[in-house]
Amino acid sequence: MGSAGLDQARAKMRDAGVEEIAIETFAHYYRLLEHGETGMIPESSIEPIDMERLADVEVPDDVAAAAIQKTVVIKLNGGLGTSMGMDRAKSLLCVRRGLSFLDIIARQVLGLRKEYGARLPLLLMNSFRTSSDTLHALARYEDLEVPGLPLEFLQNKEPKLLLKGLTPASYPADPDLEWCPPGHGDIYTALRGSGTLDLLIEQGYRYVFVSNSDNLGAVPDARVAGWFAQSGAPFAIEAVRRTASDRKGGHFARRKADGRIVLRETAQTLPEDQAALADLDRHQFTSTNNLWFDLHAMKATLDQRDGILGLPLIRNVKHLDPTDPSTPEVVQIETAMGAAIEVFDGARLIEVGRDRFIPVKTTNDLLVLRSDVYEIGADFALTQVASDVPFIDLDSGYYKLVGDFDQRFPEGAPSLQKASSFRIQGDYTFGHGVQVMGDVELSGKGAQRVPAGEVLGGSQG
Known part of the structure; x- marks a missing residue:
C-alpha cells in the first residue's frame, strides 16, 4: 500500500502522460527515500581502484571496424545550460567557426560513417524542454537520421517533492517548475519505455556508446569500440585521471563488501568524507560519462528486474524555484547513469586520455x-x-x-x-x-x- 505522497505523485505523472515503467521506477526510489535512504557512500566502505589503460591495449583494425559496425551513438541532450543563463538546449551554443556542439557532433558521426562504411546511428536523449530546438537545428543534416530509427527519445520527468511531507510540489506561477528530470540514470528507463531498446536489438545492433552532448572529446572511436567488444564486458566506462579541476567531482572506487566497482558522486559523499573525496592521490580516477553497454545484457538485466535497474539513489535538495530561495525546499530524486557499473557482473573500467573528456559546464x-x-x-x-x-x-x-x-x-x-x-x-x-x-x-x-x-x-x- 503506497503512502499518500506517492499516490499523489503517481496520479500526477499519469495525468502528464509519463510512461508506466517510469512511474514504477519513481515509486521504487520514493519508497527508498521514505524509509530514510540517503544514497550516501561512506569513505570507510570503499577503497581506491586501479585499471588498464587504453594506450596499452592492442585492438586489431578488423576488430575495431567490426565493432563500430554494430554500435549506436546516444548523446544526452536534456540540459538547458541554465547555470550559464541559457533557456534552450546547451548543445546549441556556438563553439567555433559558427558551429554549435550539435553541428560538430553530427559531422563527427557522418565522417565516421563514411570512413568505416557503418550505419552508426545517432540518437539523442532529449528532455521535453530541448526536443523542439534540437530537432530544428539538426534538420539541415538530411542524411543524419538512419531509416527505421528515431533521431530522439525523450527523457522522463517526475514531480519535485516538498521536503516536508514528500508530497508533489505545486507552483501555479510556473507549473513547469513543479517537474524535474530524474537524472541521466533515466536513460535505461527511457530506452526501454520508448521501445527504442527493443528496436535497436531487432535491427542488429549490439553496442551502445553514450556520452554528454557538451563533451566534444567523446567521439565514438572505433578503437574503443573494439576494446569493449573483445573484452566481452556487459558494461564499461571510460575514466580519466583526476586533476585539480576535478576535486569536487565524483570518482570510482571498489566497495569493500562485495568487490563491485562503484561511482561515488559528490552528492553521495558525507560531510566528514569531503577531504577524502578531494584527495587526488587516494581516488585517482573520475568518470568521463562516456559509457559502453551491450544491448543484450542491458535488456536481460532490465527484464530480470521488471524494468527497474536499481541504481543508487541520489537525494538532491533544492529550492522549488532554483533562482528564488524564498520558495520551499524540495527533494529531487535522481540517479547517475554511470552508477550502473555496480549492477553488472564483469563490468570494466578503462583509463583514456584527457582528449576524450572535454566537458563544458561553465x-x-x-x-x-x-x-x-x-x-x-x-x-x-x-x-x-x-x-x-x-x-x-x-x-x-x-x-x-x-x-x-x-x-x-x-x-x-x-x-x-x-x-x-x-x-x-x-x-x-x-x-x-x-x-x-x-x-x-x-x-x-x-x-x-x-x-x-x-x-x-x-x-x-
Whole structure:
C-alpha cells in the first residue's frame, strides 16, 4: 500500500502522460527515500581502484571496424545550460567557426560513417524542454537520421517533492517548475519505455556508446569500440585521471563488501568524507560519462528486474524555484547513469586520455574550448595542441552568463596555448589577438579593456 505522497505523485505523472515503467521506477526510489535512504557512500566502505589503460591495449583494425559496425551513438541532450543563463538546449551554443556542439557532433558521426562504411546511428536523449530546438537545428543534416530509427527519445520527468511531507510540489506561477528530470540514470528507463531498446536489438545492433552532448572529446572511436567488444564486458566506462579541476567531482572506487566497482558522486559523499573525496592521490580516477553497454545484457538485466535497474539513489535538495530561495525546499530524486557499473557482473573500467573528456559546464570551460588550446580537424574531432589545458577562473560577477561572457570577448577568445593559468577578478573586455603566457592574473576595479595584440604575463592590475 503506497503512502499518500506517492499516490499523489503517481496520479500526477499519469495525468502528464509519463510512461508506466517510469512511474514504477519513481515509486521504487520514493519508497527508498521514505524509509530514510540517503544514497550516501561512506569513505570507510570503499577503497581506491586501479585499471588498464587504453594506450596499452592492442585492438586489431578488423576488430575495431567490426565493432563500430554494430554500435549506436546516444548523446544526452536534456540540459538547458541554465547555470550559464541559457533557456534552450546547451548543445546549441556556438563553439567555433559558427558551429554549435550539435553541428560538430553530427559531422563527427557522418565522417565516421563514411570512413568505416557503418550505419552508426545517432540518437539523442532529449528532455521535453530541448526536443523542439534540437530537432530544428539538426534538420539541415538530411542524411543524419538512419531509416527505421528515431533521431530522439525523450527523457522522463517526475514531480519535485516538498521536503516536508514528500508530497508533489505545486507552483501555479510556473507549473513547469513543479517537474524535474530524474537524472541521466533515466536513460535505461527511457530506452526501454520508448521501445527504442527493443528496436535497436531487432535491427542488429549490439553496442551502445553514450556520452554528454557538451563533451566534444567523446567521439565514438572505433578503437574503443573494439576494446569493449573483445573484452566481452556487459558494461564499461571510460575514466580519466583526476586533476585539480576535478576535486569536487565524483570518482570510482571498489566497495569493500562485495568487490563491485562503484561511482561515488559528490552528492553521495558525507560531510566528514569531503577531504577524502578531494584527495587526488587516494581516488585517482573520475568518470568521463562516456559509457559502453551491450544491448543484450542491458535488456536481460532490465527484464530480470521488471524494468527497474536499481541504481543508487541520489537525494538532491533544492529550492522549488532554483533562482528564488524564498520558495520551499524540495527533494529531487535522481540517479547517475554511470552508477550502473555496480549492477553488472564483469563490468570494466578503462583509463583514456584527457582528449576524450572535454566537458563544458561553465564559461571557464567554454573559454578554453573557443581558444587555440584545441584544433578542430577535417573529421571534426578535437586535438589538443597545447601541452597542457590551462586552469581558468573568470569572475562570476561578469563572466558566468553566456551573454555577459560574449560581450567581454567580442573578438573571440585570447590565445591560451602557452598559458598555465588565467584568473580574472574584475570587468575586462578583450580585443583581438590577445595572448596569455604562463600564469596570469588580472584584477582591477571598474570596466577595463585589454588592447588588441596585448601579451599578458604575470599579475596585472
